[in-house]
Amino acid sequence: MPSANRTTIALAVTDGMLHFELALAYEVFGADLTDLIAPWYEVVLCGPNAVRVGRFRLEPDHGLDRLPHADTVIVPGWADVDEAPPADLVDAVRAAHEAGARIASLCTGAFVLAEAGLLDGRRATTHWAHTDVLAARFPQVEVDPDVLYVDNGSVLTSAGKAAAMDLCLHLVRLDHGSAAANTVARRLVVPPHRSGGQAQFVPAPVPTRNDHPLTELFPWVLERLDQPLTVEDLARRARMSSRTLTRHFHAATGTTPLQWLLTQRIRRAQELLETTSHSIDTIAASTGMGTATTLRRHFNRTLGVPPDTYRRTFHATRSDTP
Missing domain, CATH: 3.40.50.880 (Class I glutamine amidotransferase (GATase) domain)
Structure with a gap:
């Protein structure tokens, strides 16, 4: 059983x-x-x-x-x-x-x-x-x-x-x-999350070469999720135009730079809700959402539950240290 x-x-x-x-x-x-x-x-x-x-x-x-x-x-x-x-x-x-x-x-x-x-x-x-x-x-x-x-x-x-x-x-x-x-x-050196609803087939495969234009960009962004990053910021870091960045990004992830960035912010918020006792305002700041209102809106729209409910469901059932 x-x-x-x-x-x-x-x-x-x-x-x-x-x-x-x-x-x-x-x-x-x-x-x-x-x-x-x-x-x-x-x-x-x-x-x-x-x-x-x-x-x-x-x-x-x-x-x-x-x-x-x-x-x-x-x-x-x-x-x-x-x-x-x-x-x-x-x-x-x-x-x-x-x-x-x-x-x-x-x-x-x-x-x-x-x-x-x-x-x-x-x-x-x-x-x-x-x-x-x-x-x-x-x-x-x-x-x-x-x-x-x-x-x-x-x-x-x-x-x-x-x-x-x-x-x-x-x-x-x-x-x-x-x-x-x-x-x-x-x-395993793989992306931490791709939602199930993402398209499974894109015209070009996900790049794995070390010399791909976005290889260094992804970890750079993940280390700065608390900052109000824009497409222009990402393009500047990748040393390309915003249009070229968007094209490379869609080929690599199947989505837009901003949508991918929002997904990473939501995932980071999930981690903090599960593993810390930080306030919603603090988590909003730590994930670049700005305010608790913004975090709640995006979190609820993405996961179907507000962050407070998510925390009660997952934080209480785990032995993570705040």
Whole structure:
């Protein structure tokens, strides 16, 4: 029976899984971070005997019958969406959901969840190249091809590759708060937050080169969130025009400089609300919002709750030191 604090993560594997999504999930949840975040996750690999994932042969820790005893079950990408996933995997995932486990699919793992009936009447996503197939095969599923991930509470789905990382960090954020998710993101050298509603496909890939024009800008901005930064300030720092900055920014993040900046201010406010007893006015100043009124307006519009309610929900349930 799943526990209340969602500490056990079961990775469901079988022949035909995509190794990238499996490795990504293990890297997020399987690293020993108990010295920083406690209690951290216990990760178990569940599958039918030895399985082949890509070119690798894996020996699972447990059989698929272990899935109903996990708090969260993660189903990595499924390589051949033209083939139905194994019935024993589908049955085990369905049984885990019925037992109360939270189920999350990465990339084309959504086809397993759909086959199990867990997406019926729900909004879901998968890799953009396969959303049409998912929608045609499972018409009872509301397929959204334009988002990174979808959170339905007990059932979550993500788009492909990098979006799978976004969903994994989202789960950490739900379980342990923004500060913990940002700690994991920093360790993995990835952006701390991209909202699930962000478009999953942009004309150019997210740059990873060290010589990219914005490589040094992002950390510079994050160190100055308490300041009233403008697009002109960012452009001046990046040594380019505002128009060129906006073009590079959209290619790198899928959004505008100001929207990205606002998102980072909101995330920093979440961290301070979770980990300190600072007043709303102090947090507003620390995040560059200026006034408590401005912070409350943006916070409520972004997260759906006022900062005071957010603090009562998350600060009181954590052992962070003010």
